[in-house]
Amino acid sequence: CYKIAQISKDDNSQLAVCRVLLAELEAHKDAWPFLTPVNHKVILGYRKVIKRPMDFSTIRRKLNNNLYFSLETFMGDVNLVFDNCEKFNEDDSEIGRAGHNMRKFFDELLQLKK
Numbered sequence: 746c747y748k749i750a751q752i753s754k755d756d757n758s759q760l761a762v763c764r765v766l767l768a769e770l771e772a773h774k775d776a777w778p779f780l781t782p783v784n785h786k787v788i789l790g791y792r793k794v795i796k797r798p799m800d801f802s803t804i805r806r807k808l809n810n811n812l813y814f815s816l817e818t819f820m821g822d823v824n825l826v827f828d829n830c831e832k833f834n835e836d837d838s839e840i841g842r843a844g845h846n847m848r849k850f851f852d853e854l855l856q857l858k859k
C-alpha cells in the first residue's frame with residue numbers, strides 16, 4: 746500500500762510543478778500567440794502543415810482533466826507548441842520571435858525547477 750501511495754505522491758508533486766510552469770508561461774509577455782488554438786479555418790494552410798496543433802489553453806484543459814502522467818508528457822506538449830510555431834513562422838517574424846523567446850524562457854524555468 747505504501748509503494749502505491751509513494752508513486753501517486755510523486756505524480757501529484759510533478760503535476761503541481763506542471764501547474765506552476767504553465768501559469769508562468771501564460772503570464773509571459775510573448776505568450777499571446779499561444780494562448781488559444783490557431784484558427785485553422787482562418788489561417789490558410791495551417792491544418793495541412795501542422796499535424797498536431799497545440800496551445801496553452803489545450804494544455805491547461807488536459808492538465809485539469811488529469812491527462813498528463815508525468816512532467817515529461819507535459820513537456821512534450823509545451824515543446825510541440827514551439828515546434829509548430831517554428832515550422833509555420835519565419836524566425837524573423839513577430840510570432841516566430843515570440844516562439845523562440847518562449848522556448849528559451851521554458852528551458853530556463855525547467856533548469857530552475859530541477
Ligand SMILES: Cc1nnc(-c2cnn(C)c2N)n1CCCn1ccnc1
Pocket residue numbers: 777778779783788829830833834840
Ligand atoms: C501560434 C501561431 N502560429 N502561427 C500563427 C498565426 C496566426 N496568424 N498567422 C498569419 C499566423 N502565422 N499563430 C497564432 C497566432 C495567434 N494570434 C494571431 C493574432 N493574435 C493571436
